Amino acid sequence: MGDTTDTTMQQGPDDGWWPVPLTTAITTQPVEVMVDGRAWVLFRPTDGAPIAAVEARCPHRLANLGHGTVVDGTLQCPYHGWRYDSRGTCTLIPSNGVDQAVPASARAVAAWGVRELDGNVWLAPVEPGAPQLGPDLRGEANALTNLDPSLEFGWHPVALAHEIPETGAYAARLLGRDYDIVRSGDGYAASGSPHSITERFGTVWIAARAPVRELMEDADDANPVFAQGWLVPDVAGSPAGVLAENFLDVAHFPFVHVGTFGAAEEPVVPRYEVEIHPDGGGLSSVQEQWFDNPEDPGVIAGIRPARQRRRATYTYRWPFQLSLRLEELDAGAVKTILFFLQPQDLRSTRIYTKMLLHNIGGVPTPGPDVIANEVAFEVAVLGEDLVLQRGMTVPGLPLTLEDELHVRSDRSGVALRRVLDGHRTETSGP
Ligand code: FES
Ligand SMILES: [Fe+2]
Structure with missing residues (x-):
């Protein structure tokens, strides 16, 4: 995680170059600084290379690039792994695959110039004499915050x-x-x-x-063959809309969940369908993948191959009721995660996670040990998500699509924005 140095109170010099007081030498470890009211990330693409400076917010989902890492001479975003060169040009969108061209609009603003002089660093956000950039207002004007009036009706x-x-x-x-x-x-x-x-x-x-919408229902929750387990509710500083999007998002797995299940995940996200429910009150998405299942008793007994199919069914109901049903189609195991969000205050959301388990390890209704293991694993997964979330600075989920940059893997996130925006309209009547 990068260091932060704040020069907000400092007046810039007339010639357009701002001194950057640093507490640490700039290396390949990104450092976040505030200059002229904007957050920037300084890094060296390689050891000894000139310092690069790009804006600290990733144009994709506005995650904090100051928490990124330098990989192969580029700055890699911590959320979905988009990579930026020293001029802010995106060179890779992992969810699209290496073969697909990166859209020209995938750019982070780069500072016009960075100078190192006598051990000091100077930054010119724009060419001296050019108009200043001004504050970064993306995600500010039309974000769904935790205090949005539409939420009163849910x-x-x-x-x-x-x-x-x-x-x-x-x-x-x-x-x-x-x-x-x-x-x-x-x-x-x-x-x-x-x-x-x-x-x-x-x-x-x-x-x-x-x-204006009924509470969601879940057949697995009502089915006594499923064992049930709860995570202790957690509180996050992120808005509920941003956390809901995170739950629906699959492109972050290889980057955010490296400590749990992410390392084995394929970065490319194949095209998938998202259906907005006929009443406009939610969405569903079904995605199937191949995965390795060496712990399946059928694999251990030599009945089934280890390479198996898994179906992930995401369901979202307005405003913040979500579920993920993971079915191992060959082994028959089912794990359903219910995820509910309580928007407490502007920057406080309480998270409820319930697990419903069936046929795990071939046992129809798993016992306490299996439940405890699954809950502990889910706690670790959620912990990884919340570390990433701590770097998000948006006041709510941006509903203006142009404030971010959407790609193929963002279909659920775009549909989520449509549903939330639709309820704003529906509940804003006289
Ligand atoms: S890659 Fe940066 S927010 Fe998605
Ligand atoms: Fe996650």
Whole structure:
């Protein structure tokens, strides 16, 4: 992870060159600096090469290039591995494959000049005398934040059912407001006059105003043959929309999940279909891949080959209810991950993850050891996602498509933006 040096308070010189006070020498390890109100990343493409300076936000999904790494003389984004040369030109989009030409629009802004003089570094964002770049407003003007008014009309998780005490209240935060939740008869009641409160998936849900979509359902959750496990809810500083997109995204696996399952993942994302539900309230996407399954008892017994097919079915329901159903088509194992997001405050989202497991290792309803292993693995996977998320600075999910650069692998993310934008329109009536 790169260091950050802040020169925000510093006035630039008249000749267009800004001094960059650094606490560390510039090497092939990227360093993030603020110059003239913009974040830049300084790095040497190779040992001893001249310093390069490119803007710190990747044009793809605005991830922080300051958290990237130098690979083969280029700066590699930590999210999906796009690579940029010292002039900011993207040289590789891994999800498209090495054979596909990189679009000309895939560029990070490069500083006009970088100078090293007597051990000091100077940066000219633009040619001296040219108009300044001004602040970077991508993702600012039309982002779906955690306090977007449309979210008032949706169901949101506020607690695991067992977190609500038998006596007394549980304090929940939702959409910037406090709710004290108590048990009441067979159900729940909450202060703050929400329109509705209910329980599903072992979770308590609140709709602040009359919900325009029903809560999602999941057949695996209702099927007693599936074993169930919960992750302890986590809180992230990212907006829920950005976390929802991350859940639907597959192109980041080889780069974000190198410590868990990502190293074996193929960077190229084949074309896949995304269906927006007829009611406009969500989307589904089915993707099939080949994978190696050496732990399958059928493989160990010599009944099946280790190379097998896997189907991943993603389902999203507005506003932040998601599921991923992973089926090992040859071995018959099914793992379903339910992922619910609670937009608490502008930069605070509580994450609920429930696992539903069937036929893992050939056991129809897996026991506690298998559940514990699967939950621990999922905790590690989510931890990798949250490390990446800490570098994201957008206030919400950008809904203006031109603020980012979409490629083939982003079809789910684009559809997600359409659904969220559609609900803004639907709920903004008089
Ligand atoms: S490659 Fe940088 S955000 Fe996707
Ligand atoms: Fe991930």
